[in-house]
Amino acid sequence: MSETVVEARDVTIRYTSKNNSSVLAVDGLNLSIERGEFVTIVGSSGCGKTSFLYAIDGLLPIHGGEIRVHGGLVNGPGRDRAVVFQEFALLPWRSVLDNIAFGLEIRKVGKAERHAKARELVDLVGLNGFEDRFPHELSGGMRQRVGIARALAIEPDILLMDEPFGALDAQTRESMQEELLQIWQKTGKTVVFVTHDIDEAIYLADRVVVMRARPGRIREILPVDLPRPRTIDVKADPRFVRMRQHLWHLLHDNEPTLAAVQAS
């Protein structure tokens, strides 16, 4: 039984550039996402993938088409969605625990209750012993664990992740990917995950949405039929390697080749 939880139809997003001209960030985008699915969106910078993610959350208005979540039109942030930000976006003057409880505090959950919930999530993301630390005392990987815990604390159906591991070093990134898959398997959330890292996109996803830039459009949607649960070893699977090769060419073949650059 599949149930569509996110439905984007003909979505157009514009923004005003520095020289005051209107730029199409996303143009005529169609996508539906099923309950419990892990969808990654990959593309070079400027392809509108983050804009689209923010639009699903309702942080960014769309200028054409429609986005429905659970059948309802998105016209602002909602209880059923939570974002994990690339730059963590933790309140630097709050402890780990109070950062995790941030969304619950906004929902007027009492202190004892929200701290209890936050402690559960501390367990889930493996931050035990760091509850009273401040963000600047944590490593990048730990800060993003707080970011993930904060998003999960409000019990959203859909987790929207904007290059969450983009600021981390390669090693931390791989272990965070593995942990994210475990958390996803445990919680059964629908995840929309934006990245520019091809390996990450394939490794995590049920489907990889490939976007191209100027204007941002979907170029291809690639189903990833690798078995789950996946470990890091899956990256050596011939199917994985073939997909990576394919995506690499998709993302790079609209760039001018070296020969073309030299000829011009």
Add this chain to the structure above:
Amino acid sequence: MSGSTVITPTAPPVPDQAAAPAMGARVWAQLGERPRLVRTASALSFIAAWQVGSMTGFLDERFYSSPTAVAAAGAELFTGTDMLPHVVTTGTELLVGYGLGVVAAVLVGFVLGYYRVIGTLADPVVMALYVTPRLAIYPVLVIWFGLGLGSKIVMVFLGTFFMVLINTISGVKDVDPSLIRAARSFMAPRSFILRKVMIPGAIPSIMTGLRQGFSQAIIAVITAEMFVSLSGMGNLISTYGQAMRTDALLFLVLLVSSFAYLAIRGLSAVERRLSSWRPS
């Protein structure tokens, strides 16, 4: 150069030269690690030189006074009843002007920092008033607000206001937009964002304004009182200056500076406490 490291067994580091630098260099290095001792020594030798200078007649005591004379004047001022009303006057002007200045500047600063358009509209006016030498408009303030407390309170208010205002505006503007975005994503109402994101985010900058505003306030109250006033510490300093009472004048200056110094140290301590979450 071959690029490989050559270890010469016959040339170990010479230990007695490395471990025992010249006596002078050693003392110098040790002093470098004890800045408090060096500062105290500096202050004491200045006072001693001043005292010796005036005792030997090298410094004319009428013009330069001496540490003992300043101390005696201080004792005289403290035991007498002359100083108290002046302290009360200046204290009142400072407290009222500074308090009103801080409250007004923080409120206006939040509006100008939060609403971009209003902030941009107000910017040239704020900047023009900020750089205006306020003492230049003081004669007009005396005409408008009188010779007494009123004109000084306004001077203190202005000095405080612009310092705190500029720091509050930049504090509000510099609140990380990603924090506001995160709060919005969690469906935070505006009032929540203001209370739990904007205000805490702007506090370190506001505290800097409070500290800088206080030094402006002190300067404003003393100069205004020295210029035109009926009473106050500046008035007293000016009176003693005209009477060539260098000893009393210097004592009063010292008193005002010490007070300002301690107050600013206190504000700095609060500032550090409230900014402890900032990565240094």
